Amino acid sequence: MRSSHVRLLTVVAIAFGSSCTSSGRRGASAGSAGQSASAAAAAGAGAAGFGTGDAGAAGSAANPGTAGTNGGTPNGAGAGAGGNAGSAAADAGAVGVVDANGLAGSGGTSGSGGAGSADAGKRCPLPASFAWTSTGPLASPKSAPGHNFVSLKDFTCVRWNNLFHVYATVYDQTSSGWNMVYFNFADWSQADAATQFYMQNSPTHGGVAPQLFYFSPKQQWVLVYQWGATYSTSSDPSQPQMWTAGKSLLSGGPSGGIDYSVICSAQNCYLFFAGDNGKIYQSKMPISQFPGTFNGYTTLLTDSTNNLFESPRIYSILGTDQYLLIVEAIGSGGRYFRSFTATNLEGPWTPHATSEQKPFAGKANVTFTGNAWTNDISHGDMVRYDPSETMPVDACNMQFVYQGFDKTVQSGNYGLIPYRMALLTMTQ
Numbered sequence: 001m002r003s004s005h006v007r008l009l010t011v012v013a014i015a016f017g018s019s020c021t022s023s024g025r026r027g028a029s030a031g032s033a034g035q036s037a038s039a040a041a042a043a044g045a046g047a048a049g050f051g052t053g054d055a056g057a058a059g060s061a062a063n064p065g066t067a068g069t070n071g072g073t074p075n076g077a078g079a080g081a082g083g084n085a086g087s088a089a090a091d092a093g094a095v096g097v098v099d100a101n102g103l104a105g106s107g108g109t110s111g112s113g114g115a116g117s118a119d120a121g122k123r124c125p126l127p128a129s130f131a132w133t134s135t136g137p138l139a140s141p142k143s144a145p146g147h148n149f150v151s152l153k154d155f156t157c158v159r160w161n162n163l164f165h166v167y168a169t170v171y172d173q174t175s176s177g178w179n180m181v182y183f184n185f186a187d188w189s190q191a192d193a194a195t196q197f198y199m200q201n202s203p204t205h206g207g208v209a210p211q212l213f214y215f216s217p218k219q220q221w222v223l224v225y226q227w228g229a230t231y232s233t234s235s236d237p238s239q240p241q242m243w244t245a246g247k248s249l250l251s252g253g254p255s256g257g258i259d260y261s262v263i264c265s266a267q268n269c270y271l272f273f274a275g276d277n278g279k280i281y282q283s284k285m286p287i288s289q290f291p292g293t294f295n296g297y298t299t300l301l302t303d304s305t306n307n308l309f310e311s312p313r314i315y316s317i318l319g320t321d322q323y324l325l326i327v328e329a330i331g332s333g334g335r336y337f338r339s340f341t342a343t344n345l346e347g348p349w350t351p352h353a354t355s356e357q358k359p360f361a362g363k364a365n366v367t368f369t370g371n372a373w374t375n376d377i378s379h380g381d382m383v384r385y386d387p388s389e390t391m392p393v394d395a396c397n398m399q400f401v402y403q404g405f406d407k408t409v410q411s412g413n414y415g416l417i418p419y420r421m422a423l424l425t426m427t428q
Helices: 037-043 058-062 188-193
Strands: 132-134 149-160 163-172 177-185 208-215 220-226 230-234 258-264 268-274 279-286 298-302 310-317 323-331 334-342 350-353 366-368 378-382 399-404 420-426
Touching (some): 163 188, 177 208, 258 310, 268 310, 310 378
Parallel strands (some): 132 366, 149 208, 149 378
Antiparallel strands (some): 149 163, 163 177, 258 268, 268 279, 279 298, 323 334, 399 420
16 A cells, blocks of 8 residues: 555446455365364364365364364475465365354355365466456445545455455544454445454554464464554454454664565565565564564665555465465556565565566456456455465465456545455456
């Protein structure tokens, strides 16, 4: 998310198209209630992990975050082996996950899940080029009493316990400032009806540009946000009142840093962030010290301001040794995302889909279900069915939740641009 300086924008648009439902990712099999992780691994149970539809250890649903030290590596899940398999297996049709602490469920029924494939063995390489379909706006801001929220943006999204969990930024016209909300829903068609919790009323006291993930080594949920790199922890992301008060995420960073994202390998955790200045920065710490405060930084990528603007997100590609870095850019026709790849989080990062004509995601490669309501494919997150710290995504079934706005609207105040939530689904 960009800083709150006013940036003159003129924008044009039409009304939105239809919403979509999740496309029914289902797991390989249902597990028995309360099965232990070790027993399931030994048996090689075929339950899916975090709704990915991949073979994994069904029993790890009984204890999320303890599905083995291989969990969440770029190689993902094997039969009873890695990728945090089954740690939210109720999403995928395995033994029931009953609460945030991962206690064994009383039963295991086939879950409804989200988009994806039931093919437990299928793995896809990252494509050389991308094509997407987009919904119309799926959710609008819901103002807290005494406030007037005019935009809903900067989304982070995970699927856990049969729900999509979304944290997002809002702009409050009443206070002329930014804040954060949380909401959840079972299906995308329910997103706009979901209650939005105003995060000013949580121990974080608001925040902007969030990132949500599950840190499996310490069995904690982590929420990263700004202004000033900040983090909070919790045992349950669906209870926003349970977050700890914010702590410093970065010491000795550059001035003007924004849009902080964390990803971890087996050895280290890395903090990526931008500056609205053509630079992408990185800091690292040993994984044993996370969550904690990163110290110092290096400049990872340098280009023009428009080419490397903001909103870096980093993911590991299941079944490969590849990492994907996406960065929001400013194009002549609207905001879009460029992508880079590497086999090491410290680089080198190779340009992948980096032009406005052939982007990772942008106006040039998005087809709308209905009217093409927005020119901008802006700040968002891959929909993550495994919310662990390695940020794994399935290249066979990629979805991206993003912010767009009605292109007929004109506003000279960035905060007043009426951003809304929408969903991309990869078709190529």
